[in-house]
Amino acid sequence: MAEAEKRHPVTIEINGTRRTFEVESRKLLVHLIRDDLGLTGTHIGCDTSQCGACTVEVDGLATKSCTVLAVMADGASITTIEGVSPAGSALDPVQTAFHEHHALQCGFCTPGMIMSARQLLRAHPDPGHDDIRHGIAGNICRCTGYQNIVRAIESLVAKG
Amino acid sequence: MNATVLHYIGKPLKRREDFKFLTGKGRYVDDIKLPGVLHMAIARSPHAHAIIRNVDLGAAKAAPGVRLALAGRDLEGKIGPIVPNWIMPGTKVPFRPVVAIDRVRFVGECVALVVAETLAQAYDAVGLIDVDYEVLPAVVDEEAAIAADAPQLHDNVPGNITTIYKVRGGDYAKAAVDADQVVKLRVVNNRLIPTCMETRSVVAHPDPDGTLTVYMPSQVPHMHRRWIAETVGIPEHLLRVVAPDIGGGFGAKMHLYPEELLCPHLARELGAPVKWWESRSESHQSTSHGRAHTENIEVAIKNDGTILGLKVETLGNVGAYLSNMASGGPTVNTVNFGTGNYRIANYEATSRVVVTNTVPVDAYRGYGRPEGAYIAERAIDVVARHLNLDQVEIRRKNFIQPADFPYRPYGGMAVIYDSGNYQGLLDKALAAFNYDARRNERETLRRNGIYRGIGVAAYTHMCGMAPSRRLASIGFDRGGWESARVAIDSSGRATVYSGSMSQGHGHVTSLSQIAADVLQIPIENIDVIQGDTRQVQAGHGTFNSRSMAVGGSSLHVCSQRIIAKAKKIAAGMLEVDERDVTYAAGQFSVPGTDIAPLTFGKVARMAYVGHKLPDGVAPGLDETEFYDPIGMSAPSGVHLAYVEVDPETGIVDIIDYVAVDDVGTLINPLLAAGQIHGGVVQGIAQALYEEVSYDPDNGQLLTGSLLDYAVPRAEHVPDITSLFQETPSPTNPIGVKGIGESGSIAAPPCMVHAVLDALSPFGIRHLDMPLTPPRIWAAVQNARNGAGQ
Numbered sequence: 001m002a003e004a005e006k007r008h009p010v011t012i013e014i015n016g017t018r019r020t021f022e023v024e025s026r027k028l029l030v031h032l033i034r035d036d037l038g039l040t041g042t043h044i045g046c047d048t049s050q051c052g053a054c055t056v057e058v059d060g061l062a063t064k065s066c067t068v069l070a071v072m073a074d075g076a077s078i079t080t081i082e083g084v085s086p087a088g089s090a091l092d093p094v095q096t097a098f099h100e101h102h103a104l105q106c107g108f109c110t111p112g113m114i115m116s117a118r119q120l121l122r123a124h125p126d127p128g129h130d131d132i133r134h135g136i137a138g139n140i141c142r143c144t145g146y147q148n149i150v151r152a153i154e155s156l157v158a159k160g
Numbered sequence: 161m162n163a164t165v166l167h168y169i170g171k172p173l174k175r176r177e178d179f180k181f182l183t184g185k186g187r188y189v190d191d192i193k194l195p196g197v198l199h200m201a202i203a204r205s206p207h208a209h210a211i212i213r214n215v216d217l218g219a220a221k222a223a224p225g226v227r228l229a230l231a232g233r234d235l236e237g238k239i240g241p242i243v244p245n246w247i248m249p250g251t252k253v254p255f256r257p258v259v260a261i262d263r264v265r266f267v268g269e270c271v272a273l274v275v276a277e278t279l280a281q282a283y284d285a286v287g288l289i290d291v292d293y294e295v296l297p298a299v300v301d302e303e304a305a306i307a308a309d310a311p312q313l314h315d316n317v318p319g320n321i322t323t324i325y326k327v328r329g330g331d332y333a334k335a336a337v338d339a340d341q342v343v344k345l346r347v348v349n350n351r352l353i354p355t356c357m358e359t360r361s362v363v364a365h366p367d368p369d370g371t372l373t374v375y376m377p378s379q380v381p382h383m384h385r386r387w388i389a390e391t392v393g394i395p396e397h398l399l400r401v402v403a404p405d406i407g408g409g410f411g412a413k414m415h416l417y418p419e420e421l422l423c424p425h426l427a428r429e430l431g432a433p434v435k436w437w438e439s440r441s442e443s444h445q446s447t448s449h450g451r452a453h454t455e456n457i458e459v460a461i462k463n464d465g466t467i468l469g470l471k472v473e474t475l476g477n478v479g480a481y482l483s484n485m486a487s488g489g490p491t492v493n494t495v496n497f498g499t500g501n502y503r504i505a506n507y508e509a510t511s512r513v514v515v516t517n518t519v520p521v522d523a524y525r526g527y528g529r530p531e532g533a534y535i536a537e538r539a540i541d542v543v544a545r546h547l548n549l550d551q552v553e554i555r556r557k558n559f560i561q562p563a564d565f566p567y568r569p570y571g572g573m574a575v576i577y578d579s580g581n582y583q584g585l586l587d588k589a590l591a592a593f594n595y596d597a598r599r600n601e602r603e604t605l606r607r608n609g610i611y612r613g614i615g616v617a618a619y620t621h622m623c624g625m626a627p628s629r630r631l632a633s634i635g636f637d638r639g640g641w642e643s644a645r646v647a648i649d650s651s652g653r654a655t656v657y658s659g660s661m662s663q664g665h666g667h668v669t670s671l672s673q674i675a676a677d678v679l680q681i682p683i684e685n686i687d688v689i690q691g692d693t694r695q696v697q698a699g700h701g702t703f704n705s706r707s708m709a710v711g712g713s714s715l716h717v718c719s720q721r722i723i724a725k726a727k728k729i730a731a732g733m734l735e736v737d738e739r740d741v742t743y744a745a746g747q748f749s750v751p752g753t754d755i756a757p758l759t760f761g762k763v764a765r766m767a768y769v770g771h772k773l774p775d776g777v778a779p780g781l782d783e784t785e786f787y788d789p790i791g792m793s794a795p796s797g798v799h800l801a802y803v804e805v806d807p808e809t810g811i812v813d814i815i816d817y818v819a820v821d822d823v824g825t826l827i828n829p830l831l832a833a834g835q836i837h838g839g840v841v842q843g844i845a846q847a848l849y850e851e852v853s854y855d856p857d858n859g860q861l862l863t864g865s866l867l868d869y870a871v872p873r874a875e876h877v878p879d880i881t882s883l884f885q886e887t888p889s890p891t892n893p894i895g896v897k898g899i900g901e902s903g904s905i906a907a908p909p910c911m912v913h914a915v916l917d918a919l920s921p922f923g924i925r926h927l928d929m930p931l932t933p934p935r936i937w938a939a940v941q942n943a944r945n946g947a948g949q
Contacts, residue, residue, distance in 0.1 A: 005280075026280070040191035041184015043407070045357045046440035050866035053357060069853050078561040081184035099174055105183025106664025108357040109409030110190065133267065133874040142357050142408050143664050144834060145841030145903075146874040154171070 009072045015074055015083030023070040030054040033080060038108040041111045045140065052139030055112035057154040062119035081111035092117050101152035105143030113139045117153050127157060146148045161184060163745035163749045166680050168673035172830035176667040186405045189361040189375050190437050198227055198435040200423060201282035203272040203289045204445065205264035206299035208859020209311060212262050215272050219288035225281035231272040234261035239425045242416055243841055246488040247635040251323040254314040256481040258418045265313055265480035266517050267861050268445025270418045275426055275434060298517035298859035300935065302454055302477035302923060305516045315479060317792045322482055323513035325491035329570025330506035335469025339460035343632035344691040345542050348928040349531045351452035351852040355871050357662035358407020358445055359438040362419050364427035374424055377406040379414040380701030384637060385693045387416045390602025392425050393810040397684060409663035411445050411523030414703050415484035441836045441865045449852055452477035453490060453531050454767040459539045460600015465547055465554045469506030472498045472535055476513050479520035487513050488520050492574065492634055493528020497566035499569045500536025501582050502558040502794065507570035517859045521818040523703065526901040532906060537617045537806030537909035545925055551616045551913065552590065561582060568654050577620055577794040579887050580822060585798040589820040592881055595802040606921060612804045615914025620796035623898025624706035626789040642696045644714040646675065646722050648781040649705050650768040651843035652761030661690050666709060666831045673827055674894065675710050678719035680746040681760055697784055703897020708827055713892040714787035723827065726763045733766055740743050769780035793889035793897035797821035799916040801904040810937030812848055814917055820904065824889040824897035832899055834883040839903020845872045847911035851930045
C-alpha cells in the first residue's frame with residue numbers, strides 16, 4: 001500500500017462532539033468534514049487554497065480546511081458552519097447581519113465568509129472599512145461584489 | 161372587515177431563502193451523497209492540438225477499485241455528437257464527439273475516463289492512462305487563426321471561420337465620404353473565465369422504476385433534459401433533471417458539456433449512480449470561457465461631434481468547437497448592439513466566428529452585449545478625445561431621445577429598444593457623482609502631478625429573447641416563452657412552479673412578491689418550486705436577464721387566471737353573477753350590496769370541496785401559463801467612475817463608482833442593487849484584473865487555476881452607489897426589464913474610460929483590458945520616452 005493510502009487514527013472535537021476516525025494519510029481535513037462527517041456546509045471552491053469556501057475554525061482560528069491534512073487535525077477542536085448556530089439556537093450575529101444586509105446571493109461562499117467575518121471581529125474589535133475589506137480578502141465571493149458583506153460586518157462594529 | 165391591499169412589488173424585502181445558506185444547509189450537487197455511488201474522473205488532453213495515435217487503458221483498468229475505463233473510440237456511435245443549440249444560418253458546425261476519438265483540439269479536451277469506487281481511486285487510475293499523441297501546430301488567437309497559413313482545426317471549417325454575419329443599416333460608405341474625419345480603433349475584448357464559486361458537478365442516478373435522475377447545477381433544467389435525452393438516447397419522459405441550489409451560473413451552467421452526457425450514459429450502463437465533480441483547475445480548462453473578441457472599428461464623424469456612421473469588423477474566438485450558443489454570441493448578440501445608445505443612422509458590421517485551439521467560448525454574463533457596448537462606448541469616447549470634446553456632452557448630443565422609443569437603431573428590423581430615457585439617467589448619474597466638482601478637482605490635482613480620471617459609459621441592450629417565432633430566423637433552437645403554474649391548496653396557500661431557475665438571484669423572494677401582489681395573499685403563504693423537471697411542468701430557465709421579464713410575467717398572468725377562476729367560484733358561493741364580484745385585498749365582495757365578503761381561503765376551500773361550483777366550472781384552483789412575450793425589454797444605464805492612477809507603479813485606485821440603471825419596474829430594490837453590485841464588480845474585474853492567457857506557441861493554458869487567474873477580492877473593488885430610474889417596459893404586464901447583465905456590460909468601458917482619462921496628460925488614447933499595473937506602467941514609460949500611442 002502506498003504511503004498516501006495508509007490509515008491513521010484521528011480524534012477531533014467537531015462542533016462540541018468528540019469523534020475518532022481512521023483516515024488515509026492524504027485525506028484533507030475538508031474531505032473528512034464533508035465526506036466522513038457529512039457536514040456539507042463547508043464547501044470546496046478551488047484546489048489551490050485561494051477561495052476560502054472551506055474556511056472552518058480550528059482551535060478557535062479561522063482556517064482553510066483544504067490546507068490541512070486530516071491527520072494534522074488530530075486533537076483539534078473544530079467548528080464548522082453547522083456548529084455556529086446549532087439546531088434550535090439563535091443565529092450568530094454575523095449570520096443575522098448577512099441576512100439583514102443581503103450579503104449573500106448563491107450562498108456558496110457564505111459559510112466560509114461567515115467564518116472569516118467572525119475571525120475578523122474576534123481579532124479586531126473595531127475594524128474600519130479598509131480593515132474589513134482586507135480582513136475578508138482570503139475569501140472569494142463572485143455574486144455580491146462584496147459590498148453588502150462589508151456592510152453586514154460594519155453593522156456589527158457599529159453595534160459595538 | 162378592514163382588509164388591506166398588499167403591495168410587495170417594489171419593496172426591499174429581505175430574502176426568504178437565506179436561512180439555509182446561512183446555516184450551511186444549502187444543498188448543492190456535491191452535497192448529494194448517494195449510497196453505492198461510483199466516481200468518474202476524466203483524462204484530459206495536455207496538448208492544444210494533436211492526433212491521438214493510441215490510448216492504453218490497460219493499467220487503469222487493472223487499478224484498485226476501477227469499474228470501467230473508456231476512450232473515445234469505445235463511445236463512438238453510442239452517444240453524441242454534441243450539437244450546438246444555436247446555429248446561425250450558414251454556420252459550418254464542426255463535429256464534436258463527447259470524448260475525443262482521433263484528434264484533440266484544446267488543452268483540457270476529454271480523451272478518456274475512469275469510473276471507480278472512490279474519487280481518489282478514479283484520480284489514481286486516470287494517472288495510469290497512457291495516451292500516445294502526435295503533436296500538431298496550434299493556434300490560439302482569433303487574428304492568427306484566420307491567417308492563410310494558420311493550422312486548420314476542422315475539415316469542414318475552411319479558414320477556421322464557422323460563421324459570417326453581416327448587419328447593414330443606412331449607407332456607411334456615403335457617411336464616410338460625407339464625414340469630416342474617419343477615426344479608427346482596434347479593441348480587444350479579453351477572454352474571461354466565468355468562475356462560479358461552485359464548480360460543475362453531475363450525479364446520474366438510475367431509479368428502480370426506469371427513470372434516470374440527473375442532478376446538476378443547471379441554469380436551464382428543462383433544456384438540459386431535452387439535450388441529454390437527445391444526445392444520450394434516453395426517452396425524455398424517463399429523464400428527470402434536478403438542479404438543487406446552484407453556486408452561481410453567470411452563463412457557464414447553461415451549455416451541454418461532455419460530463420453531463422457521460423454520467424447519464426455510464427449510470428445506465430453500470431446500473432449504479434455515477435458522479436463527476438469538477439476541480440477548479442479542471443474547470444479552467446473544461447467549462448466555457450467568455451468574451452475573447454477582437455474588433456476593428458471606424459467612426460465617420462463631423463467635427464462638431466456628430467456621428468454619421470460606424471463600421472465594425474468583429475472576430476469572435478469560440479475555441480475549438482461550437483459550444484451551445486457560440487455562433488450567436490459574436491454575431492447577433494454583439495454587432496446588432498454596436499451602435500449603443502446613440503443615433504447612428506449608417507451602420508455596417510461584419511462578424512466572423514473563429515475556431516482556435518482553446519477552451520470553447522460561450523455565454524458569460526451579458527454574452528455579446530458587453531462586447532457590443534464596448535464597441536459603441538470606446539468609439540464615442542475616442543471621438544471625444546480626438547475632437548477634444550467633453551465625454552458627457554458628446555453622449556448627450558448623440559443619445560437616442562425619449563420621444564424616439566420604440567427605437568430601431570440604424571433603421572434595421574432585428575433590434576428594437578422598447579423604452580428608455582438616457583438623458584434622465586445621465587443627469588441623475590452626474591448629480592450623484594458630483595460631476596462638476598470632481599472635474600474641477602481632477603484639473604487641480606493634475607497640476608500637482610496627481611492623475612485622476614473620470615469615466616463615463618452608457619449602455620442598453622435587449623433581454624428575454626422572444627417571441628418564440630422570431631428565434632427561428634436566427635437558428636436558435638428553443639422558444640422564448642416561460643411557464644408558470646400556481647397551485648392553490650384548500651387553505652388558500654399557493655405553490656408556484658416556475659420554469660425560471662435561480663442560481664443565487666433570490667427567485668423565492670422576487671417571484672413570490674409578484675404572485676402575492678396579484679393573489680393578495682401574504683407572501684409567507686407562497687412557496688416557490690424550481691429546478692426539478694418532475695415537479696415543474698416546463699421551462700427555459702434563467703439566462704439573458706429573462707427571469708423577471710419573462711418568468712415573472714408568466715407568473716403574473718398565471719396568478720391573474722387564478723383570480724379569474726376564484727371569482728367564478730365566489731360568485732357561485734355568493735349566488736350572484738360573476739360580473740358583480742370584485743376581488744381586492746384578499747376579499748371577494750359584491751359592491752353596493754350588504755353581502756358579506758368571502759376570503760380567498762374560503763373560496764379556495766370551496767374549489768376543492770366543490771359543493772357550490774357554478775355550472776361549467778371545474779373543481780380545483782390550479783392554473784398553468786405558457787407565456788410567450790410580444791417582444792424584448794431594453795434595460796439601460798449610465799455609469800460613472802472616478803479613479804486615481806499612479807504613473808510610477810501603474811496601480812489604479814478606484815475612488816468612486818456610480819451606477820444609475822433603468823430596469824423598468826423594480827420588483828425588489830434590495831435584490832436589484834445586489835445584482836448591480838455583483839455585475840459591476842465582474843465588469844471591473846474584466847477591465848482591471850482578469851484575463852485568460854494562452855501560450856501563443858503551444859496553446860498551453862497559463863491561467864490554469866485561481867493562483868493565476870485574478871478574480872478580485874474585497875480589497876480590490878470599491879463601494880458602488882447603485883441608483884435606479886424606472887421607465888416601465890411596454891412589453892410585459894409588470895413593466896419589468898432584465899437586470900442581471902447590466903453591471904458587467906457597463907463597467908468595462910466605464911473603468912477603461914476613467915483610466916484613460918487619468919492617463920490623457922500622457923497622450924495615451926487607448927489601452928486594451930485588463931488595465932494591469934504593468935500594462936499601464938509600460939504605456940506611461942513609452943509615452944514619456946516619446947513613443948506615444
